[in-house]
Amino acid sequence: MVLVSGCSSQAADGALTRDAKVVEVAPVEAGTLTSSYSLSGTLEAEEVAPVSFELNGKVESIAVNVGDAVQQGAAMATLDNDAYALQVQKASTGIGQAQAAVAQSKASVEAAQGGLSSARGQQDAAQAQLQEVEDGAREQELTQAENAVKLAEQAVQKAEADAERLSNLFEQGLATEDNKEKAQLALEQARNDYAAAQSQLSILQDGATQAQVDAAKAQVTQTDGSVASAQAQISQAQAGLQQAQAALNETQVSKAEAELQLSKTTLTSPLSGVVLTKTVSVGEPAAPGQPSFTVGVIDQLKVMLPVSSDQVSQWEKGQTVSIALGDQTREGTVQTISPTASGTAGKVEVEVVVPNASHDWMPGQVVTAENTENSQEGLLVPVEAVINTGGDPYVFLIQDGKAVRTTVVIEGLYQNRYHITQGLEKGDQIVIQGASQLLNGDLIEPADVAGDDTND
Structure with missing residues (x-):
């Protein structure tokens, strides 16, 4: 490789000229x-x-x-899992106990609900009785009571007639004393029924006494208290059920955690391989x-x-x-x-x-x-011919004895030579040694020519 740098000299007419720079050049070749x-x-x-x-x-x-x-x-x-297995066993026992407590709490809630239903039934009956006492007898009830008095009166009349007839027959020896006594008893019963019917009619006509009203109100108050007590028992039973269920949930979580820990004592493969x-x-x-x-x-x-x-x-x-x-x-x-x-x-x-x-x-x-x-084939140039300092790569093309800076496109490197796709053509003369010392427009003298001149 030959590189000779030129310098400025003074010509015969006194003008300052710049000597040509001697560099190594070669033609662009096509290759595989x-x-x-x-x-x-x-x-x-x-x-x-x-x-x-x-x-x-x-x-x-x-x-x-x-x-x-x-x-x-x-x-x-x-791993040794005895301690972890024991935790699972303890948790299982706790679940059994918690389940029993839940069942007992559910039974308490059902019993309290039954008590509430019974108390409400008694409350409804007491309120109806109070309503009847306060409202007095209805027309239909008065009619029924009056009819009952009439029927009872007719029954008394019939019983009196039967008693008198059997008494006469007894005196005549045509009836027994037993028949006579039965007739008297039937008469007394008829009279009692008549008196009761008249009393009931009188009560209905006169209305309930204050004592009866007070007694009915007292009965309603008592049933109200029973209902409130039954509702309180339900609330208490439901609270107990919630506590029992929470305890059961906690023991189930504890068992799940214990089982998870136990499972971790066995190491398994995360994939097939x-x-x-x-x-x-x-x-x-x-x-x-x-x-x-x-x-x-x-x-x-x-x-x-x-x-x-x-x-x-x-x-x-x-x-x-x-x-x-x-x-x-x-x-x-x-x-x-x-x-x-x-x-x-x-x-x-x-x-x-x-x-x-x-x-x-x-x-x-x-x-x-x-x-x-x-x-395929392409244009190849030595890597030393290309200046590539961060911008667009370029070479120095020889034209009319001068170095002309020419931008090229590099496609790849093949055996220490660049594949040029744009900027050059086959046969172009380029500087292959000494390009880094050149400026655009420098005079160029190929190295082999310089050697011939020296020999002269």
């Missing part, structure tokens, strides 16, 4: 866009889940080892939150490949990638491409998913991905 890569990465499970106890305790049993297949929900290990790590042993204490196992899904594995940022444009989701492990090769598929570069090297992580149905490849193994591809 050949991309190649050789990358390596570490296999990882497609999905990984740490499995931890939520309780303190001593490990009582372990059901799996590293490499074992497990189904989601399968038991992996257990393979046991990747195990950190516990029987008899050792287990700390909550500390992974006892790691379970991973390895039907497919993934590998993160560090792709150079200037080559990531050649990768796309769904692309097939050849992945090698020793002498075995499998076809992987690009799953994701990170949107950002990481690290000082500016690498972009590309996730490739690799099929692993037989589970013979394992997480932690290092695999490689190599490939060389030839695509």
Whole structure:
């Protein structure tokens, strides 16, 4: 590589001129866009889940080892659960007692409701009786009482006639003394009934006495008190039922909590996969939150490949990638491409998913991905020819012996050469060494020409 910087000199006429700068130039060439890569990465499970106890305790049993297949929900290990089982038993006993208290409270409420119904019936009867006493007899009742007096009077008349007839017959020896006495008794009964009917009619006609009204009111007051007492008993019984139900609910919650704690003494797999790590042993204490196992899904594995940022444009989701492990090769598929570069090297992580149905490849193994591809032709220039300092990249195109700054569009990097899609044409002469020392419009002398002049 040759680069000779010129300087200003004074011409014969005294004018100050600037010497041409000697640089290395070359024509823009068309070439095949050949991309190649050789990358390596570490296999990882497609999905990984740490499995931890939520309780303190001593490990009582372990059901799996590293490499074992497990189904989601399968038991992996257990803690000593005697204390937790005892709490469940105590809670169950408490529920039985609370249920009995609820049943007893319900019976008390039903009994109080029955008492209230009876008290209200007596209250209704007392109020009706008071109403009748205060209102007096109705016309229909007076008519009935008058009819009863008439009937009773007729009965007395008939009884008197029968008694007189049997008395005469007895004196004539035609009736027995027993018949005579029965007739007298029937007469007395008829007279008593007549007197009662007249008394009832008189009462109805005269109305109730003040004493009868007071007695009826007293009876109503008494039944009102009975109703109030029955209502108070219902309220008390219902309050007792609510307390009993609350106690039952509390014991049921306690049992549910105890059962939950008991269930946590059994460690189960959160997914179907393979046991990747195990950190516990029987008899050792287990700390909550500390992974006892790691379970991973390895039907497919993934590998993160560090792709150079200037080559990531050649990768796309769904692309097939050849992945090698020793002498075995499998076809992987690009799953994701990170949107950002990481690290000082500016690498972009590309996730490739690799099929692993037989589970013979394992997480932690290092695999490689190599490939060389030839695509269409394009214009290629050396990377040294392109000035790319943060703005639009450019090269110096040689026109009429001068360096002309020319903006270009870069599509990718192929074997240390940029693929130019805009700004240049095949055969254009550009500066390939010394471009960083040039200014737009500088005079240019190609290095090989300078060498020939020196030889002269």
